[in-house]
Amino acid sequence: MTNSFQSWMKETQANVEVALHQYLPSTSTAPQKLHEAMAYAVLDGGKRVRPLLVFAAGKLFDAPQELLSRAACAVEMIHAYSLVHDDMPCMDDDALRRGKPTVHKQYDEATALLVGDALQAQAFLVLSEAQACADHKLPMLQLLGKASGSIGMCGGQAIDLASVGVALNLPELEQMHRLKTGALLRASVLLGAMSGKPLSADEVQALDQYSAAIGLAFQVVDDVLDATADSATLGKTAGKDAADNKPTYVSLLGLEASRQLADQLCHDAHQALSAFGASAQYLHDLADLIVQRKA
Protein backbone atom coordinates (compact mmCIF):
# COMPACT_ATOMS: atom_id res chain seq x y z
CA MET A 1 0.00 0.00 0.00
CA THR A 2 1.45 3.32 -1.12
CA ASN A 3 1.52 6.58 0.83
CA SER A 4 -0.79 8.07 -1.77
CA PHE A 5 -3.30 5.27 -1.05
CA GLN A 6 -3.06 5.83 2.71
CA SER A 7 -3.78 9.55 2.42
CA TRP A 8 -6.54 8.98 -0.17
CA MET A 9 -8.11 6.43 2.18
CA LYS A 10 -8.09 8.77 5.18
CA GLU A 11 -9.49 11.64 3.13
CA THR A 12 -12.21 9.43 1.62
CA GLN A 13 -13.18 8.00 5.01
CA ALA A 14 -13.51 11.55 6.37
CA ASN A 15 -15.59 12.61 3.36
CA VAL A 16 -17.83 9.56 3.79
CA GLU A 17 -18.41 10.45 7.44
CA VAL A 18 -19.52 13.95 6.42
CA ALA A 19 -21.74 12.54 3.67
CA LEU A 20 -23.36 9.98 6.00
CA HIS A 21 -24.16 12.84 8.39
CA GLN A 22 -25.70 14.74 5.51
CA TYR A 23 -27.76 11.86 4.09
CA LEU A 24 -29.06 10.45 7.37
CA PRO A 25 -32.29 12.03 8.60
CA SER A 26 -31.44 14.93 10.94
CA THR A 27 -31.48 14.06 14.64
CA SER A 28 -33.28 17.37 15.25
CA THR A 29 -36.29 16.14 13.21
CA ALA A 30 -39.02 13.89 14.66
CA PRO A 31 -38.99 11.04 15.51
CA GLN A 32 -35.74 12.11 17.21
CA LYS A 33 -35.02 8.95 19.17
CA LEU A 34 -35.23 6.84 16.01
CA HIS A 35 -33.04 9.30 14.10
CA GLU A 36 -30.49 9.33 16.91
CA ALA A 37 -30.40 5.54 16.97
CA MET A 38 -29.96 5.46 13.16
CA ALA A 39 -27.00 7.84 13.49
CA TYR A 40 -25.59 5.73 16.35
CA ALA A 41 -25.72 2.65 14.12
CA VAL A 42 -24.02 4.29 11.15
CA LEU A 43 -21.64 7.04 12.29
CA ASP A 44 -18.19 6.87 13.90
CA GLY A 45 -17.50 3.28 13.11
CA GLY A 46 -16.11 0.77 10.72
CA LYS A 47 -13.41 0.89 8.11
CA ARG A 48 -15.88 1.97 5.42
CA VAL A 49 -14.58 -0.73 3.08
CA ARG A 50 -17.69 -0.57 0.89
CA PRO A 51 -17.63 3.23 0.44
CA LEU A 52 -13.88 3.00 -0.31
CA LEU A 53 -14.65 0.45 -3.04
CA VAL A 54 -17.33 2.75 -4.46
CA PHE A 55 -14.94 5.70 -4.65
CA ALA A 56 -11.98 3.66 -5.93
CA ALA A 57 -14.10 2.14 -8.73
CA GLY A 58 -15.65 5.52 -9.50
CA LYS A 59 -12.17 6.97 -10.02
CA LEU A 60 -11.66 4.50 -12.89
CA PHE A 61 -14.68 5.84 -14.74
CA ASP A 62 -14.57 9.59 -14.00
CA ALA A 63 -17.70 9.41 -11.87
CA PRO A 64 -19.23 12.63 -10.46
CA GLN A 65 -18.64 13.13 -6.73
CA GLU A 66 -22.25 13.63 -5.66
CA LEU A 67 -23.49 10.39 -7.22
CA LEU A 68 -20.49 8.46 -5.84
CA SER A 69 -21.06 9.91 -2.43
CA ARG A 70 -24.74 8.91 -2.43
CA ALA A 71 -23.96 5.43 -3.75
CA ALA A 72 -21.29 5.03 -1.05
CA CYS A 73 -23.71 6.12 1.69
CA ALA A 74 -26.46 3.86 0.31
CA VAL A 75 -24.30 0.70 0.47
CA GLU A 76 -22.96 1.69 3.88
CA MET A 77 -26.51 2.17 5.20
CA ILE A 78 -27.49 -1.26 3.87
CA HIS A 79 -24.38 -2.73 5.50
CA ALA A 80 -25.07 -0.93 8.78
CA TYR A 81 -28.71 -2.09 8.88
CA SER A 82 -27.60 -5.68 8.29
CA LEU A 83 -25.18 -5.44 11.24
CA VAL A 84 -27.88 -4.01 13.51
CA HIS A 85 -30.30 -6.84 12.67
CA ASP A 86 -27.53 -9.46 12.69
CA ASP A 87 -26.51 -8.49 16.23
CA MET A 88 -30.04 -8.91 17.63
CA PRO A 89 -30.71 -11.70 20.14
CA CYS A 90 -32.68 -13.80 17.62
CA MET A 91 -29.69 -13.76 15.23
CA ASP A 92 -26.09 -13.59 16.50
CA ASP A 93 -26.98 -12.09 19.90
CA ASP A 94 -23.94 -9.85 20.10
CA ALA A 95 -23.34 -7.07 22.62
CA LEU A 96 -20.35 -5.38 21.00
CA ARG A 97 -19.92 -3.85 17.53
CA ARG A 98 -17.23 -1.50 16.34
CA GLY A 99 -16.13 -1.24 19.96
CA LYS A 100 -19.50 0.11 21.13
CA PRO A 101 -22.60 -1.54 22.58
CA THR A 102 -24.79 -2.88 19.77
CA VAL A 103 -27.97 -0.92 18.98
CA HIS A 104 -30.32 -3.24 20.87
CA LYS A 105 -28.05 -2.98 23.93
CA GLN A 106 -27.69 0.81 23.72
CA TYR A 107 -31.43 1.28 23.03
CA ASP A 108 -33.75 -1.74 22.94
CA GLU A 109 -34.66 -4.55 20.57
CA ALA A 110 -37.71 -2.86 19.08
CA THR A 111 -35.67 0.25 18.31
CA ALA A 112 -32.93 -1.89 16.73
CA LEU A 113 -35.52 -3.56 14.51
CA LEU A 114 -36.90 -0.18 13.36
CA VAL A 115 -33.42 1.33 12.93
CA GLY A 116 -32.55 -1.44 10.48
CA ASP A 117 -35.84 -1.14 8.62
CA ALA A 118 -35.59 2.63 8.34
CA LEU A 119 -31.92 2.51 7.26
CA GLN A 120 -32.81 0.20 4.39
CA ALA A 121 -35.50 2.59 3.13
CA GLN A 122 -33.10 5.51 3.60
CA ALA A 123 -30.47 3.75 1.44
CA PHE A 124 -32.83 3.50 -1.53
CA LEU A 125 -34.05 7.05 -0.94
CA VAL A 126 -30.56 8.57 -0.78
CA LEU A 127 -29.52 6.95 -4.05
CA SER A 128 -32.80 7.76 -5.79
CA GLU A 129 -32.46 11.45 -4.90
CA ALA A 130 -29.03 11.94 -6.54
CA GLN A 131 -28.75 14.75 -9.09
CA ALA A 132 -27.98 12.32 -11.94
CA CYS A 133 -30.67 11.63 -14.54
CA ALA A 134 -33.19 8.87 -13.92
CA ASP A 135 -31.74 6.66 -16.68
CA HIS A 136 -28.39 6.76 -14.90
CA LYS A 137 -29.73 6.01 -11.42
CA LEU A 138 -32.30 3.35 -12.21
CA PRO A 139 -29.92 0.45 -13.00
CA MET A 140 -28.01 1.39 -9.86
CA LEU A 141 -31.18 1.13 -7.76
CA GLN A 142 -31.96 -2.22 -9.35
CA LEU A 143 -28.47 -3.48 -8.53
CA LEU A 144 -28.82 -2.30 -4.93
CA GLY A 145 -32.18 -4.07 -4.63
CA LYS A 146 -30.83 -7.35 -5.97
CA ALA A 147 -27.61 -7.22 -3.94
CA SER A 148 -29.40 -6.58 -0.65
CA GLY A 149 -32.47 -8.81 -1.03
CA SER A 150 -33.27 -12.51 -0.97
CA ILE A 151 -30.93 -13.43 -3.84
CA GLY A 152 -28.18 -11.30 -2.28
CA MET A 153 -27.28 -10.35 1.27
CA CYS A 154 -30.51 -11.49 2.99
CA GLY A 155 -30.35 -14.77 1.11
CA GLY A 156 -26.79 -15.32 2.33
CA GLN A 157 -27.92 -14.64 5.90
CA ALA A 158 -30.68 -17.22 5.49
CA ILE A 159 -28.19 -19.85 4.28
CA ASP A 160 -25.88 -18.90 7.17
CA LEU A 161 -28.74 -19.43 9.66
CA ALA A 162 -29.54 -22.80 8.17
CA SER A 163 -25.88 -23.86 8.30
CA VAL A 164 -25.34 -23.73 12.07
CA GLY A 165 -24.15 -27.18 13.13
CA VAL A 166 -24.31 -28.41 9.52
CA ALA A 167 -21.23 -29.78 7.75
CA LEU A 168 -20.99 -27.45 4.73
CA ASN A 169 -18.36 -28.33 2.17
CA LEU A 170 -16.10 -25.72 0.61
CA PRO A 171 -18.33 -24.90 -2.43
CA GLU A 172 -21.37 -24.54 -0.13
CA LEU A 173 -19.46 -22.28 2.25
CA GLU A 174 -18.31 -20.22 -0.74
CA GLN A 175 -21.86 -19.89 -2.09
CA MET A 176 -23.10 -18.71 1.31
CA HIS A 177 -20.44 -15.99 1.52
CA ARG A 178 -20.87 -15.04 -2.13
CA LEU A 179 -24.36 -13.91 -1.14
CA LYS A 180 -23.91 -12.86 2.48
CA THR A 181 -20.89 -10.58 2.08
CA GLY A 182 -19.93 -10.84 -1.57
CA ALA A 183 -23.11 -9.45 -3.11
CA LEU A 184 -22.83 -6.08 -1.39
CA LEU A 185 -19.07 -5.83 -1.97
CA ARG A 186 -19.66 -6.52 -5.66
CA ALA A 187 -22.47 -3.94 -5.68
CA SER A 188 -20.08 -1.40 -4.13
CA VAL A 189 -17.54 -1.87 -6.93
CA LEU A 190 -20.18 -1.83 -9.67
CA LEU A 191 -22.11 1.12 -8.21
CA GLY A 192 -18.89 3.12 -8.15
CA ALA A 193 -18.11 2.18 -11.75
CA MET A 194 -21.71 2.74 -12.93
CA SER A 195 -21.65 6.21 -11.40
CA GLY A 196 -19.30 7.20 -14.20
CA LYS A 197 -19.19 6.27 -17.86
CA PRO A 198 -21.20 3.35 -19.30
CA LEU A 199 -19.33 0.06 -18.83
CA SER A 200 -18.34 -2.39 -21.57
CA ALA A 201 -19.04 -6.11 -21.08
CA ASP A 202 -15.30 -6.71 -20.63
CA GLU A 203 -15.08 -4.05 -17.94
CA VAL A 204 -18.04 -5.55 -16.07
CA GLN A 205 -16.42 -8.98 -16.28
CA ALA A 206 -13.08 -7.72 -14.97
CA LEU A 207 -14.79 -5.89 -12.09
CA ASP A 208 -16.83 -8.99 -11.33
CA GLN A 209 -13.67 -11.12 -11.13
CA TYR A 210 -12.06 -8.54 -8.88
CA SER A 211 -15.20 -8.39 -6.68
CA ALA A 212 -15.52 -12.15 -6.41
CA ALA A 213 -11.89 -12.43 -5.31
CA ILE A 214 -11.99 -9.66 -2.70
CA GLY A 215 -15.40 -10.87 -1.50
CA LEU A 216 -14.09 -14.33 -0.67
CA ALA A 217 -10.79 -12.95 0.60
CA PHE A 218 -12.73 -10.69 2.95
CA GLN A 219 -14.53 -13.68 4.43
CA VAL A 220 -11.46 -15.91 4.67
CA VAL A 221 -9.66 -13.13 6.56
CA ASP A 222 -12.73 -12.63 8.77
CA ASP A 223 -12.59 -16.30 9.72
CA VAL A 224 -8.84 -16.13 10.38
CA LEU A 225 -9.30 -13.04 12.57
CA ASP A 226 -12.25 -14.58 14.41
CA ALA A 227 -10.00 -17.52 15.29
CA THR A 228 -6.84 -15.55 16.15
CA ALA A 229 -7.57 -11.96 17.24
CA ASP A 230 -9.04 -10.75 20.54
CA SER A 231 -12.33 -8.89 21.00
CA ALA A 232 -10.65 -5.59 21.87
CA THR A 233 -8.76 -5.56 18.56
CA LEU A 234 -11.81 -6.65 16.53
CA GLY A 235 -14.26 -4.28 18.21
CA LYS A 236 -16.66 -7.24 18.28
CA THR A 237 -16.80 -10.57 20.10
CA ALA A 238 -13.97 -12.86 18.90
CA GLY A 239 -14.22 -16.64 18.64
CA LYS A 240 -17.97 -16.57 18.08
CA ASP A 241 -18.02 -18.79 15.00
CA ALA A 242 -16.34 -21.69 16.75
CA ALA A 243 -18.52 -21.12 19.83
CA ASP A 244 -21.65 -21.10 17.63
CA ASN A 245 -20.44 -24.22 15.79
CA LYS A 246 -20.50 -22.39 12.44
CA PRO A 247 -18.52 -23.70 9.48
CA THR A 248 -15.59 -21.41 8.60
CA TYR A 249 -12.60 -21.50 6.26
CA VAL A 250 -10.41 -22.12 9.30
CA SER A 251 -12.51 -25.07 10.45
CA LEU A 252 -12.53 -26.53 6.92
CA LEU A 253 -8.98 -25.75 5.73
CA GLY A 254 -7.01 -24.97 8.88
CA LEU A 255 -5.30 -21.68 9.71
CA GLU A 256 -2.25 -21.84 7.44
CA ALA A 257 -4.13 -22.94 4.31
CA SER A 258 -6.72 -20.21 4.99
CA ARG A 259 -3.98 -17.58 5.10
CA GLN A 260 -2.54 -18.93 1.84
CA LEU A 261 -5.99 -18.86 0.23
CA ALA A 262 -6.41 -15.22 1.23
CA ASP A 263 -3.07 -14.37 -0.39
CA GLN A 264 -4.01 -16.26 -3.55
CA LEU A 265 -7.35 -14.43 -3.76
CA CYS A 266 -5.56 -11.10 -3.31
CA HIS A 267 -3.31 -12.06 -6.23
CA ASP A 268 -6.40 -13.00 -8.31
CA ALA A 269 -7.95 -9.62 -7.51
CA HIS A 270 -4.80 -7.82 -8.68
CA GLN A 271 -4.76 -9.89 -11.88
CA ALA A 272 -8.37 -8.98 -12.65
CA LEU A 273 -7.43 -5.31 -12.61
CA SER A 274 -4.55 -5.62 -15.11
CA ALA A 275 -6.55 -4.25 -18.07
CA PHE A 276 -7.25 -0.99 -16.22
CA GLY A 277 -3.57 -0.09 -15.68
CA ALA A 278 -2.40 2.48 -13.19
CA SER A 279 -5.79 4.12 -12.69
CA ALA A 280 -6.89 1.01 -10.76
CA GLN A 281 -4.16 1.52 -8.13
CA TYR A 282 -6.61 2.24 -5.30
CA LEU A 283 -8.71 -0.86 -6.09
CA HIS A 284 -5.41 -2.81 -6.15
CA ASP A 285 -4.42 -1.40 -2.75
CA LEU A 286 -7.90 -2.05 -1.33
CA ALA A 287 -7.43 -5.76 -2.04
CA ASP A 288 -4.20 -5.58 0.02
CA LEU A 289 -6.03 -3.72 2.76
CA ILE A 290 -8.75 -6.38 2.93
CA VAL A 291 -6.22 -9.21 3.22
CA GLN A 292 -3.73 -7.48 5.51
CA ARG A 293 -6.24 -5.96 7.94
CA LYS A 294 -5.93 -6.82 11.62
CA ALA A 295 -9.56 -6.18 12.58
Added chain:
Amino acid sequence: MTNSFQSWMKETQANVEVALHQYLPSTSTAPQKLHEAMAYAVLDGGKRVRPLLVFAAGKLFDAPQELLSRAACAVEMIHAYSLVHDDMPCMDDDALRRGKPTVHKQYDEATALLVGDALQAQAFLVLSEAQACADHKLPMLQLLGKASGSIGMCGGQAIDLASVGVALNLPELEQMHRLKTGALLRASVLLGAMSGKPLSADEVQALDQYSAAIGLAFQVVDDVLDATADSATLGKTAGKDAADNKPTYVSLLGLEASRQLADQLCHDAHQALSAFGASAQYLHDLADLIVQRKA
Protein backbone atom coordinates in the same frame (compact mmCIF):
# COMPACT_ATOMS: atom_id res chain seq x y z
CA MET B 1 -71.01 0.17 -2.39
CA THR B 2 -72.30 -0.76 -5.81
CA ASN B 3 -72.37 -4.23 -7.37
CA SER B 4 -69.90 -3.02 -9.96
CA PHE B 5 -67.50 -2.09 -7.12
CA GLN B 6 -67.92 -5.49 -5.47
CA SER B 7 -67.07 -7.37 -8.63
CA TRP B 8 -64.19 -5.01 -9.49
CA MET B 9 -62.84 -5.54 -5.99
CA LYS B 10 -62.96 -9.33 -6.22
CA GLU B 11 -61.37 -9.31 -9.66
CA THR B 12 -58.65 -6.91 -8.55
CA GLN B 13 -57.89 -8.91 -5.40
CA ALA B 14 -57.54 -12.05 -7.53
CA ASN B 15 -55.27 -10.24 -10.00
CA VAL B 16 -53.15 -8.92 -7.13
CA GLU B 17 -52.74 -12.44 -5.78
CA VAL B 18 -51.47 -13.60 -9.17
CA ALA B 19 -49.16 -10.61 -9.44
CA LEU B 20 -47.74 -11.13 -5.94
CA HIS B 21 -46.98 -14.73 -6.89
CA GLN B 22 -45.23 -13.48 -9.99
CA TYR B 23 -43.20 -10.74 -8.32
CA LEU B 24 -42.10 -12.67 -5.24
CA PRO B 25 -38.90 -14.69 -5.67
CA SER B 26 -39.78 -18.22 -6.78
CA THR B 27 -39.97 -20.78 -3.97
CA SER B 28 -38.11 -23.21 -6.25
CA THR B 29 -35.03 -20.91 -6.23
CA ALA B 30 -32.46 -20.91 -3.41
CA PRO B 31 -32.62 -20.00 -0.60
CA GLN B 32 -35.90 -21.91 -0.67
CA LYS B 33 -36.84 -21.71 3.00
CA LEU B 34 -36.51 -17.91 2.94
CA HIS B 35 -38.52 -17.67 -0.28
CA GLU B 36 -41.22 -19.95 1.16
CA ALA B 37 -41.42 -17.82 4.29
CA MET B 38 -41.66 -14.65 2.19
CA ALA B 39 -44.56 -16.17 0.26
CA TYR B 40 -46.19 -17.31 3.53
CA ALA B 41 -46.02 -13.72 4.82
CA VAL B 42 -47.50 -12.16 1.70
CA LEU B 43 -49.88 -14.57 -0.05
CA ASP B 44 -53.42 -15.72 0.80
CA GLY B 45 -54.17 -13.04 3.28
CA GLY B 46 -55.49 -9.60 3.93
CA LYS B 47 -58.03 -7.42 2.20
CA ARG B 48 -55.37 -5.91 -0.08
CA VAL B 49 -56.63 -2.40 0.75
CA ARG B 50 -53.40 -0.77 -0.45
CA PRO B 51 -53.34 -2.56 -3.84
CA LEU B 52 -57.04 -1.71 -4.27
CA LEU B 53 -56.20 1.96 -3.66
CA VAL B 54 -53.37 1.76 -6.22
CA PHE B 55 -55.68 0.31 -8.89
CA ALA B 56 -58.62 2.61 -8.08
CA ALA B 57 -56.41 5.71 -8.30
CA GLY B 58 -54.74 4.38 -11.43
CA LYS B 59 -58.14 4.09 -13.11
CA LEU B 60 -58.56 7.86 -12.73
CA PHE B 61 -55.40 8.53 -14.72
CA ASP B 62 -55.44 5.79 -17.39
CA ALA B 63 -52.45 4.06 -15.88
CA PRO B 64 -50.91 1.03 -17.65
CA GLN B 65 -51.67 -2.31 -15.95
CA GLU B 66 -48.12 -3.57 -15.58
CA LEU B 67 -46.88 -0.49 -13.74
CA LEU B 68 -50.01 -0.43 -11.54
CA SER B 69 -49.57 -4.09 -10.76
CA ARG B 70 -45.93 -3.63 -9.74
CA ALA B 71 -46.74 -0.53 -7.67
CA ALA B 72 -49.55 -2.46 -5.96
CA CYS B 73 -47.26 -5.39 -5.17
CA ALA B 74 -44.51 -3.06 -3.94
CA VAL B 75 -46.76 -1.34 -1.37
CA GLU B 76 -48.26 -4.67 -0.33
CA MET B 77 -44.76 -6.13 0.21
CA ILE B 78 -43.81 -3.11 2.34
CA HIS B 79 -47.05 -3.53 4.29
CA ALA B 80 -46.49 -7.28 4.72
CA TYR B 81 -42.90 -6.81 5.91
CA SER B 82 -44.07 -4.26 8.48
CA LEU B 83 -46.63 -6.75 9.82
CA VAL B 84 -44.01 -9.51 10.07
CA HIS B 85 -41.65 -7.29 12.06
CA ASP B 86 -44.48 -5.73 14.08
CA ASP B 87 -45.66 -9.17 15.22
CA MET B 88 -42.23 -10.18 16.55
CA PRO B 89 -41.78 -10.67 20.30
CA CYS B 90 -39.74 -7.47 20.71
CA MET B 91 -42.60 -5.43 19.17
CA ASP B 92 -46.25 -6.47 19.56
CA ASP B 93 -45.50 -10.15 20.28
CA ASP B 94 -48.48 -11.50 18.39
CA ALA B 95 -49.13 -15.13 17.49
CA LEU B 96 -51.97 -14.68 15.02
CA ARG B 97 -52.17 -12.69 11.77
CA ARG B 98 -54.74 -12.97 9.02
CA GLY B 99 -56.04 -16.08 10.80
CA LYS B 100 -52.67 -17.88 10.53
CA PRO B 101 -49.70 -18.23 12.89
CA THR B 102 -47.42 -15.22 12.51
CA VAL B 103 -44.14 -15.76 10.62
CA HIS B 104 -41.95 -16.07 13.72
CA LYS B 105 -44.39 -18.68 15.12
CA GLN B 106 -44.61 -20.64 11.86
CA TYR B 107 -40.83 -20.45 11.28
CA ASP B 108 -38.61 -18.73 13.85
CA GLU B 109 -37.64 -15.21 14.87
CA ALA B 110 -34.47 -15.03 12.80
CA THR B 111 -36.38 -16.09 9.70
CA ALA B 112 -39.09 -13.50 10.42
CA LEU B 113 -36.43 -10.80 10.69
CA LEU B 114 -34.90 -11.81 7.33
CA VAL B 115 -38.30 -12.21 5.65
CA GLY B 116 -39.12 -8.60 6.51
CA ASP B 117 -35.73 -7.34 5.38
CA ALA B 118 -35.86 -9.24 2.09
CA LEU B 119 -39.46 -8.16 1.38
CA GLN B 120 -38.49 -4.53 1.72
CA ALA B 121 -35.66 -4.92 -0.82
CA GLN B 122 -38.01 -6.88 -3.09
CA ALA B 123 -40.56 -4.05 -3.00
CA PHE B 124 -38.05 -1.52 -4.33
CA LEU B 125 -36.77 -4.05 -6.87
CA VAL B 126 -40.22 -4.95 -8.22
CA LEU B 127 -41.14 -1.31 -8.79
CA SER B 128 -37.74 -0.43 -10.26
CA GLU B 129 -38.03 -3.24 -12.82
CA ALA B 130 -41.35 -2.08 -14.32
CA GLN B 131 -41.41 -1.56 -18.10
CA ALA B 132 -42.10 2.18 -17.75
CA CYS B 133 -39.30 4.64 -18.51
CA ALA B 134 -36.89 5.63 -15.74
CA ASP B 135 -38.26 9.19 -15.56
CA HIS B 136 -41.69 7.76 -14.83
CA LYS B 137 -40.56 5.30 -12.16
CA LEU B 138 -38.02 7.37 -10.30
CA PRO B 139 -40.44 9.73 -8.48
CA MET B 140 -42.48 6.67 -7.57
CA LEU B 141 -39.43 4.99 -6.01
CA GLN B 142 -38.67 8.18 -4.11
CA LEU B 143 -42.24 8.33 -2.80
CA LEU B 144 -42.06 4.68 -1.71
CA GLY B 145 -38.77 5.36 0.10
CA LYS B 146 -40.14 8.37 1.98
CA ALA B 147 -43.45 6.69 2.83
CA SER B 148 -41.82 3.58 4.27
CA GLY B 149 -38.81 5.07 6.06
CA SER B 150 -38.11 7.09 9.17
CA ILE B 151 -40.31 10.04 8.20
CA GLY B 152 -43.09 7.63 7.16
CA MET B 153 -44.15 4.20 8.34
CA CYS B 154 -41.04 3.34 10.41
CA GLY B 155 -41.21 6.76 12.05
CA GLY B 156 -44.83 6.16 13.00
CA GLN B 157 -43.89 2.81 14.52
CA ALA B 158 -41.18 4.52 16.56
CA ILE B 159 -43.67 7.08 17.90
CA ASP B 160 -46.08 4.23 18.63
CA LEU B 161 -43.39 2.40 20.63
CA ALA B 162 -42.62 5.52 22.61
CA SER B 163 -46.31 6.11 23.37
CA VAL B 164 -47.02 2.94 25.36
CA GLY B 165 -48.36 4.06 28.73
CA VAL B 166 -48.03 7.73 27.73
CA ALA B 167 -51.06 10.05 27.69
CA LEU B 168 -51.08 11.22 24.04
CA ASN B 169 -53.59 13.90 23.18
CA LEU B 170 -55.68 13.76 20.01
CA PRO B 171 -53.29 15.74 17.75
CA GLU B 172 -50.37 13.58 18.92
CA LEU B 173 -52.33 10.38 18.29
CA GLU B 174 -53.27 11.71 14.85
CA GLN B 175 -49.64 12.53 14.00
CA MET B 176 -48.56 9.02 15.01
CA HIS B 177 -51.14 7.40 12.76
CA ARG B 178 -50.49 9.84 9.92
CA LEU B 179 -47.02 8.28 9.75
CA LYS B 180 -47.64 4.71 10.91
CA THR B 181 -50.57 3.84 8.65
CA GLY B 182 -51.35 7.03 6.74
CA ALA B 183 -48.04 7.41 4.90
CA LEU B 184 -48.32 4.08 3.08
CA LEU B 185 -52.05 4.51 2.33
CA ARG B 186 -51.26 7.94 0.85
CA ALA B 187 -48.40 6.41 -1.12
CA SER B 188 -50.78 3.76 -2.46
CA VAL B 189 -53.19 6.39 -3.80
CA LEU B 190 -50.41 8.57 -5.24
CA LEU B 191 -48.47 5.65 -6.75
CA GLY B 192 -51.63 4.54 -8.53
CA ALA B 193 -52.24 8.05 -9.84
CA MET B 194 -48.58 8.62 -10.77
CA SER B 195 -48.61 5.38 -12.76
CA GLY B 196 -50.80 7.20 -15.28
CA LYS B 197 -50.73 10.74 -16.60
CA PRO B 198 -48.72 13.52 -14.90
CA LEU B 199 -50.71 15.06 -12.03
CA SER B 200 -51.63 18.73 -11.62
CA ALA B 201 -51.04 20.42 -8.25
CA ASP B 202 -54.83 20.50 -7.70
CA GLU B 203 -55.10 16.79 -8.37
CA VAL B 204 -52.29 16.00 -5.93
CA GLN B 205 -53.99 18.18 -3.31
CA ALA B 206 -57.37 16.47 -3.78
CA LEU B 207 -55.78 13.01 -3.57
CA ASP B 208 -53.86 14.10 -0.47
CA GLN B 209 -57.07 15.23 1.22
CA TYR B 210 -58.72 11.95 0.31
CA SER B 211 -55.73 9.96 1.57
CA ALA B 212 -55.51 11.87 4.84
CA ALA B 213 -59.20 11.23 5.50
CA ILE B 214 -59.16 7.51 4.71
CA GLY B 215 -55.86 7.10 6.56
CA LEU B 216 -57.30 8.43 9.80
CA ALA B 217 -60.63 6.68 9.22
CA PHE B 218 -58.74 3.41 8.78
CA GLN B 219 -57.11 3.82 12.18
CA VAL B 220 -60.25 4.99 13.99
CA VAL B 221 -62.08 1.91 12.67
CA ASP B 222 -59.11 -0.28 13.66
CA ASP B 223 -59.40 1.02 17.21
CA VAL B 224 -63.17 0.46 17.26
CA LEU B 225 -62.76 -3.09 15.97
CA ASP B 226 -59.95 -3.83 18.43
CA ALA B 227 -62.32 -2.82 21.23
CA THR B 228 -65.46 -4.55 19.93
CA ALA B 229 -64.68 -7.50 17.63
CA ASP B 230 -63.36 -10.94 18.56
CA SER B 231 -60.06 -12.47 17.46
CA ALA B 232 -61.70 -15.01 15.15
CA THR B 233 -63.41 -12.24 13.16
CA LEU B 234 -60.29 -10.04 13.07
CA GLY B 235 -57.86 -12.83 12.22
CA LYS B 236 -55.53 -11.28 14.81
CA THR B 237 -55.58 -10.90 18.57
CA ALA B 238 -58.40 -8.52 19.63
CA GLY B 239 -58.26 -6.19 22.63
CA LYS B 240 -54.48 -5.87 22.44
CA ASP B 241 -54.33 -2.07 22.54
CA ALA B 242 -56.17 -1.82 25.84
CA ALA B 243 -54.15 -4.74 27.22
CA ASP B 244 -50.91 -3.03 26.12
CA ASN B 245 -52.10 0.28 27.59
CA LYS B 246 -51.80 2.00 24.20
CA PRO B 247 -53.67 5.24 23.51
CA THR B 248 -56.49 4.76 20.96
CA TYR B 249 -59.35 6.81 19.55
CA VAL B 250 -61.71 4.71 21.65
CA SER B 251 -59.76 5.37 24.85
CA LEU B 252 -59.61 9.12 24.07
CA LEU B 253 -63.06 9.75 22.58
CA GLY B 254 -65.20 6.78 23.60
CA LEU B 255 -66.84 4.27 21.27
CA GLU B 256 -69.75 6.32 19.96
CA ALA B 257 -67.75 9.45 19.20
CA SER B 258 -65.12 7.30 17.47
CA ARG B 259 -67.78 5.80 15.20
CA GLN B 260 -69.08 9.29 14.40
CA LEU B 261 -65.55 10.47 13.63
CA ALA B 262 -65.09 7.57 11.19
CA ASP B 263 -68.32 8.52 9.42
CA GLN B 264 -67.24 12.16 9.24
CA LEU B 265 -63.85 11.20 7.79
CA CYS B 266 -65.57 9.01 5.21
CA HIS B 267 -67.70 12.02 4.24
CA ASP B 268 -64.53 14.16 4.00
CA ALA B 269 -62.92 11.55 1.74
CA HIS B 270 -65.95 11.59 -0.57
CA GLN B 271 -65.88 15.39 -0.68
CA ALA B 272 -62.23 15.42 -1.67
CA LEU B 273 -63.06 13.34 -4.74
CA SER B 274 -65.81 15.65 -6.02
CA ALA B 275 -63.63 17.25 -8.73
CA PHE B 276 -62.96 13.86 -10.33
CA GLY B 277 -66.62 13.02 -10.96
CA ALA B 278 -67.87 9.53 -11.74
CA SER B 279 -64.46 8.07 -12.60
CA ALA B 280 -63.55 8.23 -8.90
CA GLN B 281 -66.37 5.86 -7.97
CA TYR B 282 -64.06 3.06 -6.84
CA LEU B 283 -62.01 5.39 -4.63
CA HIS B 284 -65.35 6.62 -3.23
CA ASP B 285 -66.47 3.08 -2.52
CA LEU B 286 -63.09 2.17 -1.00
CA ALA B 287 -63.64 4.88 1.63
CA ASP B 288 -66.96 3.18 2.45
CA LEU B 289 -65.22 -0.19 2.57
CA ILE B 290 -62.60 1.10 5.01
CA VAL B 291 -65.22 2.53 7.37
CA GLN B 292 -67.78 -0.26 7.10
CA ARG B 293 -65.36 -3.20 7.35
CA LYS B 294 -65.90 -5.71 10.14
CA ALA B 295 -62.30 -6.97 10.32
